[in-house]
Amino acid sequence: MAREKIFKGIAVSKGIAQGTVFIYATRKVEVFQTPILSIYLKDETERFDRAIGKTEQDLLNIQQRINQEIGGNFAAFLDAQIMMLKDKELVQLVKDTIIQEKKNAEFIYHKVVSDYAAKLGESQDQYFQERVADIWDVATRVLRNLLGLTHSSIVDVSSGSIVVAHDISPSEAALINPKTVLGIATEGGGRTSHTAITARALEIPAVLGIEGLMEKIENGETVILDGDRGMLIKNPSSGRVHSYKIAIKKDRELEKALSPYCEMPSRTKDDRHIDVSANIEFFSEYIHARKYGAEGIGLFRTEFMYLTRRGNPTEDEQFRVYNALAQRMKPYPVIIRTYDLGGDKIFSEYREANPFLGWRAIRVSLDEQEFFKIQLRAILRASVNKNIKIMYPMISTFEEIKRTHLIFDKTKKELKAKKIPYDEDIQVGIMVETPSAALLGPHLAQQVDFFSIGSNDLTQYTLAVDRGNEKISQLFDHFHPAVLQLIHSIIDTGHGAHIWVGLCGELAADPLAIPLLIGLGVDELSMNPASIPRAKMVIRTITIPECEKIAQEALCFRTALEVKKYLRRAIHQNFPGIEKVIK
Numbered sequence: 356m357a358r359e360k361i362f363k364g365i366a367v368s369k370g371i372a373q374g375t376v377f378i379y380a381t382r383k384v385e386v387f388q389t390p391i392l393s394i395y396l397k398d399e400t401e402r403f404d405r406a407i408g409k410t411e412q413d414l415l416n417i418q419q420r421i422n423q424e425i426g427g428n429f430a431a432f433l434d435a436q437i438m439m440l441k442d443k444e445l446v447q448l449v450k451d452t453i454i455q456e457k458k459n460a461e462f463i464y465h466k467v468v469s470d471y472a473a474k475l476g477e478s479q480d481q482y483f484q485e486r487v488a489d490i491w492d493v494a495t496r497v498l499r500n501l502l503g504l505t506h507s508s509i510v511d512v513s514s515g516s517i518v519v520a521h522d523i524s525p526s527e528a529a530l531i532n533p534k535t536v537l538g539i540a541t542e543g544g545g546r547t548s549h550t551a552i553t554a555r556a557l558e559i560p561a562v563l564g565i566e567g568l569m570e571k572i573e574n575g576e577t578v579i580l581d582g583d584r585g586m587l588i589k590n591p592s593s594g595r596v597h598s599y600k601i602a603i604k605k606d607r608e609l610e611k612a613l614s615p616y617c618e619m620p621s622r623t624k625d626d627r628h629i630d631v632s633a634n635i636e637f638f639s640e641y642i643h644a645r646k647y648g649a650e651g652i653g654l655f656r657t658e659f660m661y662l663t664r665r666g667n668p669t670e671d672e673q674f675r676v677y678n679a680l681a682q683r684m685k686p687y688p689v690i691i692r693t694y695d696l697g698g699d700k701i702f703s704e705y706r707e708a709n710p711f712l713g714w715r716a717i718r719v720s721l722d723e724q725e726f727f728k729i730q731l732r733a734i735l736r737a738s739v740n741k742n743i744k745i746m747y748p749m750i751s752t753f754e755e756i757k758r759t760h761l762i763f764d765k766t767k768k769e770l771k772a773k774k775i776p777y778d779e780d781i782q783v784g785i786m787v788e789t790p791s792a793a794l795l796g797p798h799l800a801q802q803v804d805f806f807s808i809g810s811n812d813l814t815q816y817t818l819a820v821d822r823g824n825e826k827i828s829q830l831f832d833h834f835h836p837a838v839l840q841l842i843h844s845i846i847d848t849g850h851g852a853h854i855w856v857g858l859c860g861e862l863a864a865d866p867l868a869i870p871l872l873i874g875l876g877v878d879e880l881s882m883n884p885a886s887i888p889r890a891k892m893v894i895r896t897i898t899i900p901e902c903e904k905i906a907q908e909a910l911c912f913r914t915a916l917e918v919k920k921y922l923r924r925a926i927h928q929n930f931p932g933i934e935k936v937i938k
């Protein structure tokens with residue numbers, strides 16, 4: 356019996372799956388060099404043009420299929436690929452070089468693309484490095500068309516597979532069928548890569564960034580993929596299989612037991628309504644939001660629109676997404692957060708020693724006002740639907756909100772002058788996710804219509820613990836008393852100023868935290884869509900006076916561990932039934 360081996364990586368999409376390894380290696384295209392006689396050079400450039408045309412048609416066909424199967428603008432990145440494919444300069448350079456060097460199209464094209472990709476790959480920037488995958492994705496298609504080869508495709512994966520790859524190209528990632536692919540494990544990729552985003556949208560587990568995986572694993576091997584803990588277990592021992600089987604069975608039973616809650620209102624036992632809404636990164640995820648019973652979108656992370664394509668989405672492209680989202684979520688509200696670029700979602704050539712403390716979120720928007728105004732115009736135009744709210748990320752000073760208002764007002768005036776309609780009563784809020792914003796709460800609350808607590812960043816900045824750093828992850832704890840004190844104060848300050856206060860970090864989905872947060876008075880909880888039924892179940896089991904008592908007590912402890920121990924005990928005593936959904 357082969358020995359069990361555990362590989363650790365980055366958990367980017369939740370869930371557990373046991374399956375058979377399917378090694379997905381995009382078949383490398385062999386390119387040979389052939390001299391071309393001068394009289395045939397024109398034919399050769401025309402052959403190249405035809406391959407570009409055929410590739411464009413292939414990409415359009417894939418896009419159409421994705422649009423039919425998944426909907427929305429999930430396939431928008433293929434527009435970017437088509438743009439790369441038809442890049443005038445690149446196409447002309449290839450044709451000129453064919454003529455100058457008198458060599459075959461595939462050889463020249465491969466050479467030109469290699470040079471281009473190498474330049475991008477040299478960049479220290481994760482965004483540009485990830486775009487290299489896009490370029491090779493397109494180029495391989497062109498080369499295969501030039502050579503008259505068929506494409507290897509992830510569509511052919513047999514059912515029950517865990518796909519293991521060095522990396523999965525964006526267009527292949529979009530073709531993954533969740534009925535056959537149980538999970539994904541790759542060597543490359545990060546939290547913002549296409550593969551991560553696709554896995555979350557398809558709701559299959561994924562663990563990325565496992566170093567050297569391809570050399571240590573073979574086709575057909577049995578593995579367990581744990582998307583909750585970021586582990587791939589090869590040749591799992593019978594004990595391990597057994598315990599995961601129980602965990603998977605429990606997860607399924609729980610999911611089934613919780614599914615009726617999708618349809619139920621999120622009211623406490625004593626009839627207080629708590630808004631439960633969804634966090635999404637893509638337009639197409641509104642389908643999950645509705646399926647799981649979200650009463651709105653509490654956080655649309657718009658920076659993903661930027662990260663999944665080459666360059667900034669235009670005002671019209673953004674407008675179409677915001678408008679469609681507003682319409683499909685009616686009558687519920689949609690909170691559009693302006694770009695939270697920077698931090699781990701690095702996007703510029705400019706590298707920083709401490710990106711989370713650097714040029715991030717509203718700081719970028721305020722420095723790049725024209726870029727920011729494009730987004731504001733698109734949001735305002737879509738606000739005619741009357742259910743859009745706007746939210747600014749990572750406010751840390753009073754001046755920031757004042758400056759943001761000035762730009763927003765100016766943008767509104769410009770639209771008015773052009774007679775472009777928008778919602779005059781659009782609500783404007785901020786994410787409270789820095790300790791300084793929490794402490795400045797009374798002043799900031801005078802400036803906005805709502806607060807949404809970003810507990811992920813609030814924890815990171817309060818505890819001085821990088822939220823993405825594996826080494827210190829044991830220090831990252833939302834239940835740290837300092838974090839809870841700040842949450843308490845933000846909610847009180849908001850209510851004192853008569854504005855509503857939501858919470859949209861991971862904490863909102865934690866059943867151990869929900870009674871505490873409601874006891875502290877939170878008005879809205881926004882979470883990943885799949886967690887909604889469980890949150891509703893918790894809400895429907897609790898009563899406000901008990902939650903208030905629990906919250907008061909919970910604020911008195913000295914450590915996160917003491918808080919959690921107390922919460923488990925209090926929940927067990929006051930709200931039997933909830934324990935079974937606490938992990």
Ligand code: PEP
Nearest residue numbers: 788809810811812859860
């Ligand atoms: C947060 O910081 O809690 C939050 C919701 O925003 P993000 O995770 O996108 O930084």
Ligand code: MG
Nearest residue numbers: 788809811812
């Ligand atoms: Mg944040």
